[in-house]
Amino acid sequence: xxxxxxxxxxxxxxxxxxxxxxxxxxxxxxxxxxxxxxxxxxxxxxxxxxxxxxxxxxxxxxxxxxxxxxxxxxxxxxxxxxxxxxxxxxxxxxxxxxxxxxxxxxxxxxxxxxxxxxxxxxxxxxxxxxxxxxxxxxxxxxxxxx
Amino acid sequence: xxxxxxxxxxxxxxxxxxxxxxxxxxxxxxxxxxxxxxxxxxxxxxxxxxxxxxxxxxxxxxxxxxxxxxxxxxxxxxxxxxxxxxxxxxxxxxxxxxxxxxxxxxxxxxxxxxxxxxxxxxxxxxxxxxxxxxxxxx
Numbered sequence: 129x130x131x132x133x134x135x136x137x138x139x140x141x142x143x144x145x146x147x148x149x150x151x152x153x154x155x156x157x158x159x160x161x162x163x164x165x166x167x168x169x170x171x172x173x174x175x176x177x178x179x180x181x182x183x184x185x186x187x188x189x190x191x192x193x194x195x196x197x198x199x200x201x202x203x204x205x206x207x208x209x210x211x212x213x214x215x216x217x218x219x220x221x222x223x224x225x226x227x228x229x230x231x232x233x234x235x236x237x238x239x240x241x242x243x244x245x246x247x248x249x250x251x252x253x254x255x256x257x258x259x260x261x262x263x264x265x266x267x268x269x270x271x272x273x274x
Numbered sequence: 275x276x277x278x279x280x281x282x283x284x285x286x287x288x289x290x291x292x293x294x295x296x297x298x299x300x301x302x303x304x305x306x307x308x309x310x311x312x313x314x315x316x317x318x319x320x321x322x323x324x325x326x327x328x329x330x331x332x333x334x335x336x337x338x339x340x341x342x343x344x345x346x347x348x349x350x351x352x353x354x355x356x357x358x359x360x361x362x363x364x365x366x367x368x369x370x371x372x373x374x375x376x377x378x379x380x381x382x383x384x385x386x387x388x389x390x391x392x393x394x395x396x397x398x399x400x401x402x403x404x405x406x407x408x409x410x411x412x
Contacts, residue, residue: 155359170317170360172388220307225300226315228389254317254388255360 153232156190162268164261165242172254173228181249181258186242190256191233200231241265298366299335309395310376317388318363324385326392328378333392336367 155170169190171179178196182189192200238244238260246261302313314335316324323341327334337345342365372378372394380395 155361156357157355157360158357159353159355161353165356168360170315170388172315172317174387220305222305223301223303225297226302228302228313228315253320 153227153230154190154234156234156236158236164246164259165238166260167236167256167258169256169258170254171251171256174251174254174256176251179251179256181256183238183244183247186238186240186244187235188238188247188258189233189235190258192231197231200229203229298361298368301368301370307396308398309393310373312370312392312394314390314392315388316385316390317360319388321385324390326383326390328372328381331372331374331376331378332369333372333394334367334369335390337365341365 157168159166159168167188167190174192174196178193180189180191180193182191241263243261243263247258248260249256249258251257300315302315304311304313312333319337319341323338323344325334325336325338327336345363345365375396376394377397378394381392383390383392385391
């Protein structure tokens with residue numbers, strides 16, 4: 129019954145978005161301009177060493193690092209973000225609209241004409257930006273008519 | 275689905291939002307013995323973009339005038355979004371009613387890696403006092 133919906137959710141990158149919502153963290157936006165593509169990953173609260181960007185056989189993977197995953201496993205995961213000066217104490221109450229301190233891994237199939245060597249990642253203001261260029265052949269070019 | 279804590283916090287914080295879209299930015303609120311901590315998720319924003327104000331026990335988070343001026347100037351270049359899950363970086367305003375037990379003068383805020391953390395101290399509870407009853411003699 130869902131086969132129609134599945135292909136609707138298949139995006140340009142061949143990534144199937146009919147996955148359960150809980151897999152879709154962190155939130156990612158992908159945009160394209162004439163030169164290439166940019167992924168913007170919302171990762172507020174994460175430091176550079178907590179994250180890992182990997183490319184393997186044209187699959188881009190954005191995940192928390194092994195060091196981060198290990199650190200999180202050792203922490204008491206029932207603790208919500210405690211007050212700054214009471215890091216060891218359990219909070220009296222808590223209310224949460226967003227999740228932080230989570231491990232994650234999301235993968236995206238890249239299209240054929242991405243120049244893998246051009247991929248660059250940077251972390252700024254809680255957003256991980258991954259930019260890549262299309263291979264030259266894929267960029268539109270006007271050919272002069274003699 | 276609201277759990278007990280959500281309703282509990284609603285009673286004290288009475289969330290309401292001026293933003294047409296809904297609750298934005300998203301917040302986490304934690305109550306400690308001595309203070310409340312509010313973490314605001316603001317990826318893409320920097321310190322100068324956001325104002326935090328308290329007036330008559332209402333805390334307001336909003337984009338600053340500097341941000342609004344900057345936002346008008348930058349036109350999005352020819353970007354075609356293939357997927358858009360992240361929230362657009364734009365102006366916002368969201369307010370909260372603080373519980374009466376907080377000390378509005380004891381508030382601090384810092385902004386790191388796209389998370390704005392606001393800490394408000396509680397007014398310490400008065401210690402119970404025993405009052406001696408004098409017995410008057412005629």
